[in-house]
Amino acid sequence: xxxxxxxxxxxxxxxxxxxxxxxxxxxxxxxxxxxxxxxxxxxxxxxxxxxxxxxxxxxxxxxxxxxxxxxxxxxxxxxxxxxxxxxxxxxxxxxxxxxxxxxxxxxxxxxxxxxxxxxxxxxxxxxxxxxxxx
Amino acid sequence: xxxxxxxxxxxxxxxxxxxxxxxxxxxxxxxxxxxxxxxxxxxxxxxxxxxxxxxxxxxxxxxxxxxxxxxxxxxxxxxxxxxxxxxxxxxxxxxxxxxxxxxxxxxxxxxxxxxxxxxxxxxxxxxxxxxxxxxxxxxxxxxxxxxx
Numbered sequence: 580x581x582x583x584x585x586x587x588x589x590x591x592x593x594x595x596x597x598x599x600x601x602x603x604x605x606x607x608x609x610x611x612x613x614x615x616x617x618x619x620x621x622x623x624x625x626x627x628x629x630x631x632x633x634x635x636x637x638x639x640x641x642x643x644x645x646x647x648x649x650x651x652x653x654x655x656x657x658x659x660x661x662x663x664x665x666x667x668x669x670x671x672x673x674x675x676x677x678x679x680x681x682x683x684x685x686x687x688x689x690x691x692x693x694x695x696x697x698x699x700x701x702x703x704x705x706x707x708x709x710x711x712x713x
Numbered sequence: 714x715x716x717x718x719x720x721x722x723x724x725x726x727x728x729x730x731x732x733x734x735x736x737x738x739x740x741x742x743x744x745x746x747x748x749x750x751x752x753x754x755x756x757x758x759x760x761x762x763x764x765x766x767x768x769x770x771x772x773x774x775x776x777x778x779x780x781x782x783x784x785x786x787x788x789x790x791x792x793x794x795x796x797x798x799x800x801x802x803x804x805x806x807x808x809x810x811x812x813x814x815x816x817x818x819x820x821x822x823x824x825x826x827x828x829x830x831x832x833x834x835x836x837x838x839x840x841x842x843x844x845x846x847x848x849x850x851x852x853x854x855x856x857x858x859x860x861x
Contacts, residue, residue, distance in 0.1 A: 584818075587757055653768075657761040658762045659759070
C-alpha cells in the first residue's frame with residue numbers, strides 16, 4: 580500500500596477576541612487528535628517549535644487550555660528572502676465532558692508534538708452492573 | 714536580453730524592494746484563501762540568509778528525522794520523508810482527527826549556488842533547519858587596487 584501524499588494546510592490563526600495574548604505576533608490553532616478509551620482521554624497537538632518548558636496546560640472546572648510559546652529560531656542578523664509560514668504561539672481550549680483525575684495528568688513534548696493524557700476518575704469509568712436473579 | 718537585478722548582497726537590496734516584499738506579505742496574511750502563491754506542497758518552507766549561509770526552515774512536527782531525505786541537486790533543494798501517526802486499537806474512539814499522516818516531497822529552487830558538500834541539517838522541536846553555505850563562486854570578494 581502506498582502512503583497518502585500529504586497536503587499543506589495553512590496555519591489557522593486564533594480568532595481575535597478569544598484569549599487575547601499579551602505578546603505581539605500571531606497565535607495559531609494547533610491541529611489535534613483527541614482519542615478516548617475507557618481509562619483516559621489522550622490529546623495529541625502539533626506545535627512545532629515549542630520547547631517542553633514553554634507549554635502551559637491548565638484545567639479549571641471542565642475547561643482545558645493548551646498554550647505553547649514559540650521562541651523564534653531566526654536570529655536578528657538573518658534576512659528573510661522567502662516566506663511561506665509565520666512563526667507564532669499556539670492556543671486551544673476544550674470543554675471536557677468527563678471528570679478528569681487532575682493529579683494523574685501527564686504531558687510530554689516529543690519532536691514538536693504534545694501528548695497529553697487525561698485519566699478519568701474511577702467514578703466516571705463505566706461499570707458493569709450484575710443483575711442478580713432471584 | 715533579460716535584465717537581472719543584482720541583489721545577492723542584503724545590504725544593497727533597495728529599501729523599496731524590502732517595503733514591497735513586506736507589503737506583499739501583509740496582504741497575504743490578511744486575505745487567506747486569496748493567495749495565489751500559496752502552494753499546496755507540504756511542508757511550507759522559509760528561506761533566510763545570514764552572511765554567507767542560506768537557511769531553510771520547515772515545520773515537521775512528529776516527523777522522525779531518520780525518515781527524512783535531504784539533497785541538493787543542480788541548484789534545487791529536495792526534501793522528502795514520511796510522517797507516521799500511530800494507529801490506536803479498536804477500543805479507542807476518535808473525537809477529533811485533524812492531524813495528517815503520509816508521505817511528502819518538496820523541491821525548492823535555490824536563489825544562489827551552494828556548496829552541496831557542506832550542507833547540514835538539524836531537527837529541533839519539530840522544526841527542520843537546513844544550513845546551506847554559499848558556493849565560493851558567489852561570495853563577493855573584495856578586490857584591492859594596487860598602487861604602483
